[in-house]
Amino acid sequence: RPRKLVFKVVLLGESAVGKSSIVTRFTRDEFNQYKESTIGAAFLTKEIAIDASNTVNLNIWDTAGQERYKSLAPMYYRNAEAAVVVYDITQAASFERAKSWIKELQRQAEPNIIIALAGNKTDLADRRTVSKEEGAAYAATAGLLFFETSAQSGENVGELFVSLAKKIPWP
Numbered sequence: 136r137p138r139k140l141v142f143k144v145v146l147l148g149e150s151a152v153g154k155s156s157i158v159t160r161f162t163r164d165e166f167n168q169y170k171e172s173t174i175g176a177a178f179l180t181k182e183i184a185i186d187a188s189n190t191v192n193l194n195i196w197d198t199a200g201q202e203r204y205k206s207l208a209p210m211y212y213r214n215a216e217a218a219v220v221v222y223d224i225t226q227a228a229s230f231e232r233a234k235s236w237i238k239e240l241q242r243q244a245e246p247n248i249i250i251a252l253a254g255n256k257t258d259l260a261d262r263r264t265v266s267k268e269e270g271a272a273y274a275a276t277a278g279l280l281f282f283e284t285s286a287q288s289g290e291n292v293g294e295l296f297v298s299l300a301k302k303i304p305w306p
């Protein structure tokens with residue numbers, strides 16, 4: 136019998152790593168080079184077919200990465216089934232910030248939350264400062280899904296959300 140579930144997903148990460156761009160690529164298959172920094176948070180939804188009989192409606196909260204919005208984050212990750220923590224592969228500081236978001240989620244979010252780590256902007260490989268191995272090794276140690284993505288080219292963006300949706304335990 137066909138089943139349809141609603142899952143809440145939150146995106147976290149430093150400002151300008153490309154959270155909104157990843158969500159826009161995923162929900163509308165568009166990319167904007169001059170994307171404005173998010174104020175507060177943005178809400179988007181996308182339906183994905185898991186297989187012939189199972190559909191997931193992702194309710195996506197795209198949070199604002201600027202420091203002044205930091206205290207709002209718990210409102211968005213509370214009760215979330217899944218989180219995507221994003222860093223920019225050309226900005227090592229954003230990888231450190233991603234690790235601190237992951238620690239906060241592991242302490243404060245739902246104990247069973249599924250977390251994916253996403254190293255974004257693979258199209259800028261010539262400016263890379265965080266290796267794929269470094270990202271993958273951290274993700275393995277912390278028990279996270281790991282993807283390197285490009286919101287610009289679309290690389291791995293669909294795969295990221297589909298893998299996440301498939302990993303959420305169905306009631």
Ligand code: GTP
Nearest residue numbers: 150151152153154155156168172173200256286287
């Ligand atoms: P806040 O809303 O401030 O937290 O930032 P954000 O994480 O939502 O970043 P946003 O999506 O606004 O992207 C920041 C900048 O990076 C924009 O100029 C985007 O066009 C650019 N950008 C995002 N993803 C990519 C990517 O995969 N490749 C390249 N080259 N640029 C990207």
Ligand code: MG
Nearest residue numbers: 154155172173
């Ligand atoms: Mg944004």
